[in-house]
Amino acid sequence: MVELGEFERAAAVVDEIVDIAESLRHVAGLVVASATASRLLIAQGRFADAIPPLERALELSRQTGIPVLESINSGTLGHAYTMAGRISEGLPLIEQSVERAQRANRPVETQMRLHLAGSYVRAGRLDEAAAVAEVALALARERSERGAEAQALWLWGDISRERNPGSPEAAAARLRDALALADQLGMRPLVAHCHLGLGKLSHATGKREQAHEHLTIATTMYREMDMRFWLEQAESATAELA
Numbered sequence: 001m002v003e004l005g006e007f008e009r010a011a012a013v014v015d016e017i018v019d020i021a022e023s024l025r026h027v028a029g030l031v032v033a034s035a036t037a038s039r040l041l042i043a044q045g046r047f048a049d050a051i052p053p054l055e056r057a058l059e060l061s062r063q064t065g066i067p068v069l070e071s072i073n074s075g076t077l078g079h080a081y082t083m084a085g086r087i088s089e090g091l092p093l094i095e096q097s098v099e100r101a102q103r104a105n106r107p108v109e110t111q112m113r114l115h116l117a118g119s120y121v122r123a124g125r126l127d128e129a130a131a132v133a134e135v136a137l138a139l140a141r142e143r144s145e146r147g148a149e150a151q152a153l154w155l156w157g158d159i160s161r162e163r164n165p166g167s168p169e170a171a172a173a174r175l176r177d178a179l180a181l182a183d184q185l186g187m188r189p190l191v192a193h194c195h196l197g198l199g200k201l202s203h204a205t206g207k208r209e210q211a212h213e214h215l216t217i218a219t220t221m222y223r224e225m226d227m228r229f230w231l232e233q234a235e236s237a238t239a240e241l242a
Contacts, residue, residue, distance in 0.1 A: 002036075002043050003147055005188030005225045010040050031060045031069055038076060043189055045229025047084040054080055071100045072108050079115035087123045094119050110139045110148045117155050126163040133159055146181065150190055153178035158197045161204075168205050175201065192221035196234050203241060212241055 001010040014037045021029030034057035041050035054077040061069035075097025081090030094116045101109035113136035120129035137152035139145070157174030164171070179194035199214030215238045222231035 002040050003185075003187050003189070005043075005221075007040060007044060007225060010036075014040060027060055028064055028066070028069075031057050031064060031073070034060065035069075035073055035076065038080065042076070042080060042083070044225070044227050047080050047229075050080045051077070051084060067100075068104075068106060068108070071097050071106070072112075075101075075108075075112045075115055079119050082119035082122050087119075091119055091123060107143065110136055110143065110145055110152075113139065114148060114151050114155060117152075117159070121155075121159060121162075126159055130156065130159045130163060147185055147187060150178050150181040150185060150187060153181065154190060154194055154197065158193075161197060161201050165204060168201055172198070172201055188221060189225060189227065192218045192225070192227070192230065192234075195221070196230065196237065199234070200237050203237065208241060212238070215241070 001007075001013065014033060017029065017033040017036065020026075021033050034053040038050040038054040038057065041047070041053070054073060058070065058073040058077055061073050075094045078090040078093025078095075078097060081087075081093065083090075094112065098109065098112045098116050100106075101112050113132050117129045117132040117136060120126070120132060133152055133156040137149065137156060140149035140152050153174050157171045157178055160171035160174065161168065175194050175197045179191060179198070182190040182194060195214045195218040199211045199218060202208075202211035202214060215234055219231065219234040219238060222228075222234055
């Protein structure tokens, strides 16, 4: 539901899971519930709000003694820290999580690499972000993880847009591919992200009409899904067209 942008439904399910897990004092259930709550908040761009449930999930996952849960929650917490501006705290956590997932050949490696690429972008380390996004894309395709593939295409395209402003063709191709796949899978937040990226790219290349069209779609979708962090970016990009 989170990837589909059905945030209200997802929040209701998470609240129910938390209530059940707490009433049963089921530690593993609380780990899953807290981690799911944080995923919802991260998808909405509410990174600071995602930190407390993630810190709880990490602490509880350490109590369970299940390494994979600890690794996932540690990496996701690192991503949330970084996106919330706590870069020096966040990057080591997500980098270590990627290393652990790679050594153990865990399926979560693709998602951890997507978090790491996004975190590198936040830290301004675009070359490293591009390299990690490429690996994530290859892993997603190798493992037939279509949702992750769409996310990796968007990330790679958006990174390329910022990293190589003089060569927009590759970025545009990746963003269009990401948009097509995200639309096919019903991943509405990612569809909005792709339109935002294409809008910024169109503006940078002097295609004002296309830029306005993409940014209008992104703005409308973000507003409908109450994704305020991203909505501010879309509104700012639209204002630059005026």
